[in-house]
Amino acid sequence: MFTGIIQAVGTLAGKEQRGGDLRLVIRSPGLAMNDVQLGDSIATNGVCLTVVELTGKGYVADVSQETLAYSTLSGLPVGARINLEKALTLSTPLGGHLVSGHVDGVGTILERREEARSIRFLVEAPTELARYIAHKGSICVDGASLTVNSVDGPRFDLNIVPHTQQETIIEGYRPGTKVNLEVDVVARYLERLLLGEKAVESSKTGSGVSMALLAERGFLR
Structure with missing residues (x-):
């Protein structure tokens, strides 16, 4: 980890x-x-x-x-x-979020724009990862723990402060750059838990958590 x-x-x-x-x-x-x-x-x-x-x-x-x-x-x-x-140890400060190092897919930098001393990036993730990316949630981009500023379908926005620019490779990103993405592992486990007994069926049919399943589990009214 x-x-x-x-x-x-x-x-x-x-x-x-x-x-x-x-x-x-x-x-x-x-x-x-x-x-x-x-x-x-x-x-x-x-x-x-x-x-x-x-x-x-x-x-x-x-x-x-x-x-x-x-x-x-x-x-x-x-x-x-x-x-x-x-890899972290038991004495390592958890300054970011728990990251497994198991990359889920490759994203693409769509836009880069300067905003004061920060840089804003618009990133497009593979569509199958979109459901795991949440507003103000965490995502790992090329190994860096970052906060999602906004989400629109498979696209999400990042704000990179000067310190992160200096200490990582992110400053060198340009439109078209390909990046490794790892979604928050908690979101993946939560999805499996919500599926319950249907998780076995899901692995065969390719279905996942739906609005109907959320309603069945009492999460929607």
Whole structure:
């Protein structure tokens, strides 16, 4: 688990295809690596990756086909800047929100505009994720815990303050930039709980929480 508070910005120093999977070499001079061991997890642009080798200047991690299908990692060019965060411990302040590092899909930056010292971004998420994104709720974008300012269907608005601009890769986003998205894990579990016994049926039919189901459960009148 992670908090979505970026600890350092690293760079992609190398990438290598390995039997259909991908091996990444991350250079992370700003990330304290003295307590990192083989097998530890590091959120790499929001993707939980396992350290398979320590290089002295960073780490090496393998990326499975499943992860490549749901994230932007396969398209990152060598030299790309990357948000980094080590896994939280029981003594880690939870300054953001609970983040699993299991990316749900890829979003697209639609608009960027300056607003005083902040930057406002309009982001479009995959339609299947729209129901998990709430006004003033939390969302993880390339590993950074951010607050949703407004929602319109699959599109949502973010306000990025100067500190976040300086400490993450977000300042470099432009219209067309692809970003990793992870919705709030609480929303996913809540959906399953609301489905109750219908969760088994849902997995076969593809149906989810509907207005009729909410009414049946007493949430609507």
